[in-house]
Amino acid sequence: MKGIWTYHELLPEVENRARMSLGEGHTPLVKSRFIGPALGLDNLYFKLENLNPTGSYKDRFAAMALSRFVQQGVKVCLATSSGNTGAALAAYCAAAQLPCIMAIVDGAPEGKLQQMRVYGAATLMVKDFGRSPAVTDQVMTMLGRLAEEQQTSVQISAYCFCPEAMEGVQTIAYEIAEAFDEGAQVFVPAGGGGLTLAVARGFERWKQQHETARHHVVHCVQPEGNDTIVSALASGQMHPTAVPHSETAISGLQVPNVLDGLEVIAACRRSGGTGFGVQDEHVWECQDWLAKKEGIFCEPAGAVALAGVRRALAEGSLAPEQPIVCLITGHGFKDMQRASVMASTSGNAYLANEAGLKNYIIQLITKKNER
Amino acid sequence: MKGIWTYHELLPEVENRARMSLGEGHTPLVKSRFIGPALGLDNLYFKLENLNPTGSYKDRFAAMALSRFVQQGVKVCLATSSGNTGAALAAYCAAAQLPCIMAIVDGAPEGKLQQMRVYGAATLMVKDFGRSPAVTDQVMTMLGRLAEEQQTSVQISAYCFCPEAMEGVQTIAYEIAEAFDEGAQVFVPAGGGGLTLAVARGFERWKQQHETARHHVVHCVQPEGNDTIVSALASGQMHPTAVPHSETAISGLQVPNVLDGLEVIAACRRSGGTGFGVQDEHVWECQDWLAKKEGIFCEPAGAVALAGVRRALAEGSLAPEQPIVCLITGHGFKDMQRASVMASTSGNAYLANEAGLKNYIIQLITKKNER
Known part of the structure; x- marks a missing residue:
């Protein structure tokens, strides 16, 4: 039995006969080919949680x-x-x-x-x-x-x-810990904060089990329009902030309730991590970058972690030599309305014949070479 | 480097620096929980190619x-x-x-x-x-x-x-061969036939490399409305059939050209496999079954292999003790029009208040228990 059950010793006890898996987990960890180098980061990785069976972690x-x-x-x-x-x-x-x-x-x-x-x-x-x-x-x-x-x-x-069900999510940390012996800085998007807490707790649990394991830093990223956790975390407060009205348009991260916020702040801080707020526009830009520069199609919330990396870089609070991991949380097909905005129309044409096609292709190639 | 490159020794040579991966391959092999037992098959498996990065093999x-x-x-x-x-x-x-x-x-x-x-x-x-x-x-x-x-x-x-690029697809066979030491019967959907040929060639290549490897049988499944390969294969002919007009509505399998058909017929036959034609209605039924009985959401073409298993069972030409593998080739999100047909409307309601919700839920639970 594969899936999350690879780590059954670190999970709540479930008898073998009851363990279910649809192939969740063991998601790819892909090294950035373009965005990382463009940002001056040699070790930027994407953890593709969007490739889980129903398209999310x-x-x-x-x-x-x-x-x-x-x-x-x-x-x-x-x-x-x-x-x-x-x-x-x-x-x-x-x-x-x-x-x-x-x-x-x-x-x-x-x-x-x-x-x-x-x-x-x-x-x-x-x-x-x-x-x-x-x-x-x-x-x-x-x-x-x-x-x-x-x-x-x-x-x-x-x-x-x-x-107990949330402990299933902690397997993300176990997989990252296995991949990076040397420790990593992990950027995690937050709505209610459950995912961030799961990742932080997962690394702590892993370290209990593997004494020689290196330390992993967990950073929490939220859209500025729903800043229940990150400002409090960054400014040294203990308590999350209730937001009367979520003002971000990033679906899935609009939870104004402070669910796991208190524990998230403590856990990120213990890991040495902090919080980063990001603007919706930057999130969409990152979503578009991921698709067009890395071949990774995620929903807007899936691009929030990368927006957080850019924010951390801008603030000068990122150690570029240590591996940096962005959690890509959900697949692009979850939000086809955004997809239709992202689908560039510049290379979209209805041509009368083969000669027209040839001219158009040559135009495209020439344009590309001129860049 | 993961992805298809796990099998680099069996692939056309590509230098390390040029090897690309977005996390393709190593797709889950999930054992059927409902459909297999319902069909009297104890060892029915689904190979989830729909969970590749862009949603297909x-x-x-x-x-x-x-x-x-x-x-x-x-x-x-x-x-x-x-x-x-x-x-x-x-x-x-x-x-x-x-x-x-x-x-x-x-x-x-x-x-x-x-x-x-x-x-x-x-x-x-x-x-x-x-x-x-x-x-x-x-x-x-x-x-x-x-x-x-x-x-x-x-x-x-x-x-x-x-x-050469098609050799990348042969890795599907390598993964199945590693999972089933005892050999398996693999059902593969075909349009032009490339996928079926890749799987059959993959098993042959694997056997060259692993002398003690057991034999795998490759069956080819096509919609009856585009029967370029399967009737010829089943009836002992050598040559595929040109179809003047494809009449199946199963997107992706409408290729009327005989592309790899000749080699497919020979390769399936060498493996001990044969061809099965299936009706579009049965394919849709299988697609719906997979979603509602197994939690696997695939596009119609992804359900063709399972329809082939049912056909083989009906014909009495299936050895139920040997593992049976259906290739689920593409994700359901590829065809959202079909998804809206599949989305049952029976459990879809807009309720005035909490009391209405309670009544509706109790109704649903009672109905379920009566079944």
Whole structure:
């Protein structure tokens, strides 16, 4: 059994018969060919979490969550995602033959829900859920009670809700630790902070198990429009900041609630890491760079870590000799609206005949050579 | 260096400095949890080629093609795909910093071209290219001449055009051979036949290198509406059949030209394999099964191998004790139109309040328990 179970000794106990895998984990670690050298970084790497089975690192969470359900004989999965967690849970529920029922934030984009329903999940949108705090509370309370009645638990990808399933995500750190004996500086995007905390805890757990292991630094990156963690972290505070209204357009990182924020600040600090805020425009620029300069197509949130590296460089707070790893968290196909913006139209033409094609190609080649 | 280069000893020589990888290959081999047992097959496996970097096995082709270009100092990539080959070449060209210019079949769906342009490729559609044989010939001839002038070659994923790059695809067989010491029966979908031939040749090459290796059987599966290979193969003929008009709706397998067909028939036969034709409806059914019963989301062509297994079972020509491997060739996100058909609407609702959500969930759970 592969997937996250390669590291079963470092994970919550699950019997062999209950361990589920759809091939999550063991994602490629690709060395930058263009962006790194362009930034003066000889050792810039991308950890391609977008190549997990449903297109994001959340598959590591879902693999652990559903394995525990299978072990415990749970009969139904209740959850509240409107994004990548939902798609991951839907897929692993399909494989486990469990019904997957998701309470969806009012106004969530149909495209994201479609991926969940492809796997057979039910996506139930509730008026004002995720918009009105009162309705959100009511729904969460009702779901909690219903989950208890049904002998299950509500799945949300944060330590404050599902600590054991989150340990599945810690395998990202184990894979990076195995690849970089010499230690690395890892840049991680944060919404609620669960992923960053998982990576930091993963390195700590790894070090407990491998005494000679070198130290890894974990940096947290957030869009400035939803700065619940990074300013507090960078300025030496202990507590995260509540944001009344998330103002970033980066989908998946708009969580204004302080979920794992407190622990994230402490864990990043223990690792020697800090926080970096980035502008949405720089994130989109990095997303476009990754596709056109490295051949890596990720969703906007997947480019946030790279934007953080640029920010760290601008601030002069990056040691260029140590390996630097950016977590690329989700696949570009998750957000086809952005993809249509990125798809350059300059090399897009309908030509009347073979002669027209020839002229156009020669034009393109000449233009390229002139650059 | 990982990716296809794990098997560099079995591949055309490329210097270390020129070897490219975006994390292609080493795709998961997942054991069926539901469909296999439901069909009475204890050892049914899915090889998830859809989890390659651009979502299809063509990344193995592109990795080899572009590595050779880098080695040879080629300055531009010309190609003629309108599907997965194009996306793969576009991504590896971006990583190699080579311009990628694609002559596109008239009428190819915009969605497929968008993925190529995200990576910065030029997609040039030519009136009647791929429709009129005269125009198609003209374009191909012109491209060939232009390629010669530019000291490059036109990239098409078939042995009859690009035999060395196709050797990159043979790594699929090496990975399966390593996983199944005891030998396996491998079901492979075919359009022009390049993939099937690569898998069959890969096993032969593996056996030359590993004398004690067991024998692997390669079966070829095609939609009945484009039966260039499978009937000829199954009925003992040597030559493939030209199809005047492809009548299958399975995108990617509509190639009516007999590209690698002759060699495919010989190679499958040498392996002890045969051909299976499948109906489009059964392919879609299998695609839906894979998503909803196994948590595997593939494009229609990716479900053709499983449809072939069902056909083989119906014909009584399958040894159920030996491992059976279906190649899942491309990701579901490649064809979002089909995805919207697959996304069940039965569990999709907009509810007025928390009480409505509760009632709906209880209804769903009750219905599920009654089944």
